[in-house]
Structures are given as structure tokens and as C-alpha cells.
Amino acid sequence: MSVIGIDIGGTNIRIGHDCNGKLKDFVKISTKENLKEGKIVECLANIIKKYIGEYCKDEEIQQIAIGIPATLSADRKEILQVPNIKGMNNIRLGEELEKVLGIKVALERDVHMLYFWDKYEQKIADDGIGIGIYIGTGVGNAIFINGKPLAGKDGAAGELGHIPMIGGKEQCGCGNLGCSECYASGWKLVQIKDKCFPETTMNELFVKHSNSHILREYVDAIACVACSEINILNPDSIIFGGGVINMKGFPKELLEERLYVHARKPYPAENLDIKYSVDKPDNGVKGAIIFAKTLI
Known part of the structure; x- marks a missing residue:
């Protein structure tokens, strides 16, 4: 069988x-x-x-x-x-x-x-709240409560990529203005590369320019978006994954630093359990x- x-x-x-x-x-x-x-x-x-x-x-x-x-x-x-x-x-x-x-x-x-696999590979227990944040083309999000995915009333729970950002005016693919995907997604990163680093390949972007102001702002945007969920749910564990997070040279230390900055003090900021998915x-x-x- x-x-x-x-x-x-x-x-x-x-x-x-x-x-x-x-x-x-x-x-x-x-x-x-x-x-x-x-x-x-x-x-x-x-x-x-x-x-x-x-x-x-x-x-x-x-x-x-x-x-x-x-x-x-x-x-x-x-x-x-x-x-x-x-x-x-x-x-x-x-x-x-x-x-x-x-x-x-x-x-x-x-x-x-994706989260079912990462939960298994990372040996995350079913008890409590686990979240997965996957930065690929867009912002993927999984919310698991006691081992089961949260669906929501209409099945649309976990649309972290469509949290509206205050003052945001960029057009999102969903039709709304100022969604978080407009600032913390893979397609936003492509826009940044094309505008600011046209001579650099995507594979080398963080290797060569991770200390640039605009890429540090981009990583900060990912942290801001993540903390909008972290501060609400106070999850037991947080998995970051997706093509962007797994790019060569992606500054995970900077991401964790900015997560601490934006997370509510003292908790959940003082007790974040952050793990990373290997994108396969x-x-x-x-x-x-x-x-x-x-x-x-």
C-alpha cells in the first residue's frame, strides 16, 4: 500500500x-x-x-x-x-x-x-502554534495550530503577503494597493536588482551587495511583515524558507536582528525560535x- x-x-x-x-x-x-x-x-x-x-x-x-x-x-x-x-x-x-x-x-x-515537510524535517512538535514564511515570487505563509493548518472561514487564512502596509501605494498583483508583497517578495527583489544593480546576476546579488542600504531595507521589510504575524500569534516556532531566503549570501543574521527590533518586547522578542528550510x-x-x- x-x-x-x-x-x-x-x-x-x-x-x-x-x-x-x-x-x-x-x-x-x-x-x-x-x-x-x-x-x-x-x-x-x-x-x-x-x-x-x-x-x-x-x-x-x-x-x-x-x-x-x-x-x-x-x-x-x-x-x-x-x-x-x-x-x-x-x-x-x-x-x-x-x-x-x-x-x-x-x-x-x-x-x-511545504510546511508539512519542514515540520517533519525540523522535528517540530504538533503542540502549539507553528508558522512558515516562504519568500519566493510572492510571500507564502502557513499557520499550523496543534499540527493542523489554519484554513479560516472562507479558506483564505494565512495571506501574509496581502497585509496592507500603512502608506503603501504600489500596485499588488491581487489588485489592492500597498500589500506587503509589494515590499518583501521575490518580484520586488527583481525590481531592486534591475533598477540598482543591473550588472549583477540574481545569484550574486546578496553576495556582492548585502550591505547596501536598499537591500538592508528590503531585509528589514521581510522582518516587518513577519513580525506582523509573530506579534499576533506568539508562535512556538518560525520557519523561514523559499527561494529568496535560500539565495547565496542572504543575510540571515541581519534578518534575525531586524526581527528582534520589530518584535514586541520582552515577548515574543526574547524567545523567538527561528529555523530555516532548505529549498529543494x-x-x-x-x-x-x-x-x-x-x-x-
């Missing part, structure tokens, strides 16, 4: 299955080439069937778990909005796939799948597998 984990991203779909507690047969395919607008369920069902036929034909699949970069309904049955993949809005994807595959399918936000392409799949196992 086995479970399958799937991580659907705007660029790639990643799939793997569990074998004696370890990820096996990890596969990555292009999202654009394999998910066609208007045929999302059919395409994804065919991808899963092909994967099972090639790698799991002698196993009984008990559960499939899929991470989606989307807003999901509170019951996690319906995809409400996917910003970067056309044709996925308002699909009850899990139920539709179950009809075709005859296997139970569960949906969850992709950032929660299979993290979301491994997290989906862990989540799938909790459903059996």
Missing part, C-alpha cells in the same frame, strides 16, 4: 510516492505543456494514471494528496482562484479526480505541503505524502 504526493506549480508539476517512509520515483513535468485550459481534470487524471502505470502498478494506492498554489474553499473541496494557471478556478478537483481514478484525493495549499524541488511532494498519510 502506498500514497502519492503531487505538487502543482505554475511552471512544473512534481509527483512522487511513498516507499517504506521514503520518496520514490520523483518526476517533474511541465505544467504548461501538460495542463490544458478547459481540460484540467482530464489532463491531470491522465498524468496520474500514467505515473501509476509506470511506477506503482504493483501497489495499492490508498490516498493522493495535491498541493495547489491557490485559494481553496474552507472544506478544501473547491479551487476558488489560481493566479498563475489558467482554467483551474472553481473546479472541485479532488472529487472529480476521485470519480475518474477510484482513489481518494485530497487538496491543500502548496505552502502547507521535492519538498512539496514529500510534504504532500506526509499529509496524505494523515488521512489514511
